[in-house]
Amino acid sequence: MRVKCALFVEVTEEADLAALDWSALPRPVLVMGGGSNLLFTKDFPGTVLHVAICHSSHSCHSERSEESVTLGAGVVFDDFCAWAASEGLWGPENLSLIPGEVGASAVQNIGAYGVEAKDIIAGIRAYDRTTGQFVDIDPADCRYGYRTSRFKTEWKGRFIITAVTYRLSRTPRPKLDYGGVRKALSCHSASLSCHSERSEESLTPQLIREAIIGIRQAKLPAVEELGSAGSFFCNPVISRGHFERIVAIAREDNGPDYAVPHFEVGDSIKVPAAWMIDQCGFKGARNGGAQVYPGQPVNASGTASPQDIIGLENQVIQAIAQKYGITLHPEVEHV
Ligand SMILES: Cc1cc2nc3c(=O)[nH]c(=O)nc-3n(C[C@H](O)[C@H](O)[C@H](O)COP(=O)(O)OP(=O)(O)OC[C@H]3O[C@@H](n4cnc5c(N)ncnc54)[C@H](O)[C@@H]3O)c2cc1C
Numbered sequence: 001m002r003v004k005c006a007l008f009v010e011v012t013e014e015a016d017l018a019a020l021d022w023s024a025l026p027r028p029v030l031v032m033g034g035g036s037n038l039l040f041t042k043d044f045p046g047t048v049l050h051v052a053i054c055h056s057s058h059s060c061h062s063e064r065s066e067e068s069v070t071l072g073a074g075v076v077f078d079d080f081c082a083w084a085a086s087e088g089l090w091g092p093e094n095l096s097l098i099p100g101e102v103g104a105s106a107v108q109n110i111g112a113y114g115v116e117a118k119d120i121i122a123g124i125r126a127y128d129r130t131t132g133q134f135v136d137i138d139p140a141d142c143r144y145g146y147r148t149s150r151f152k153t154e155w156k157g158r159f160i161i162t163a164v165t166y167r168l169s170r171t172p173r174p175k176l177d178y179g180g181v182r183k184a185l186s187c188h189s190a191s192l193s194c195h196s197e198r199s200e201e202s203l204t205p206q207l208i209r210e211a212i213i214g215i216r217q218a219k220l221p222a223v224e225e226l227g228s229a230g231s232f233f234c235n236p237v238i239s240r241g242h243f244e245r246i247v248a249i250a251r252e253d254n255g256p257d258y259a260v261p262h263f264e265v266g267d268s269i270k271v272p273a274a275w276m277i278d279q280c281g282f283k284g285a286r287n288g289g290a291q292v293y294p295g296q297p298v299n300a301s302g303t304a305s306p307q308d309i310i311g312l313e314n315q316v317i318q319a320i321a322q323k324y325g326i327t328l329h330p331e332v333e334h335v
Helices: 014-019 077-086 102-108 181-191 205-219 240-254 273-279 306-324
Strands: 005-011 029-032 044-051 056-060 066-072 121-128 133-137 159-169 263-265 268-270 290-292
Touching: 005 014, 014 121, 014 159, 044 159, 066 077, 066 121, 077 102, 077 205, 102 121, 102 159, 133 159, 181 205, 240 268, 240 306, 273 306, 290 306
Parallel strands: 005 044, 029 044
Antiparallel strands: 056 066, 066 159, 121 133, 121 159, 263 268
């Protein structure tokens, strides 16, 4: 289903933002990157503003092995991952193939396979709508957390990110202990007729990028083939006591030795929303044109209307609250 906005504005340089007649724009103003984390539920009465600033500048600090690159907010994030890998620079390789643009990476604190954007963001440049000035924001002030930042909470609507600086390194720092990356690398090596186990020293950002792309493509078809929201829900983080109750329920359902997938996050436990959705029988479930995708059961996909998606979302939320006492929160922002 198509939705319309009252006005669509695209800026290609910072000066365009400063020159905008803000008082003349239909309200509200929504800043959009690639739109991959937005679900438009109806026509939008205001202005959709796309920051299509696409410059790039790369600095080497030869005395250290650290380097940095500053990219306009409109650069496609995966183009950055591909470039860094091709240059042999470590940093974003585990974030390969995440849809969207550079600006949103700093809003969302995108993450995958044990790495988050905050681990490599060195600086953010933004236009402050409250003062009409451009500012440099220290990532330490952004209160980054799991898929969140101040840009999504108390700063919402205030800053328009125009550029992000990422920290990169020539020193190998592979992150392999998450989501089957190590296993995928050994399979990948085998398929290249190499030794089946690679030593960590022989790894390159390019090899890890290819392994990550392989894992992601095996889980979910390309968005161009099948429209998808990616991971629709955030993975809930719960107390250890609550987790023990979930383990008890899971063992009643699946047998006494059943192991519930989980990740330690400090004193708390992160449980994959996908696992709960699967356990509640929603794998493959449909509502109109929306579907929980069978291979990765957290994706609403297909030719869905917003109402189809929201209906399915509510069914999932209710079922999981009833069974596990957890309220799932959508990662996808509803507009
Ligand atoms: C198939 C699929 C797989 C995905 N996999 C992952 C994954 O593995 N990990 C992960 O973290 N996410 C994942 N996502 C979610 C999505 O890729 C990220 O949230 C991404 O950062 C969205 O980028 P975007 O440019 O499309 O942002 P949009 O969806 O356009 O916007 C996201 C938010 O950022 C704000 N924003 C965008 N640009 C700016 C700017 N320049 N200044 C200020 N605010 C701005 C918007 O207002 C909105 O609030 C996936 C999505 C899909 C569809």
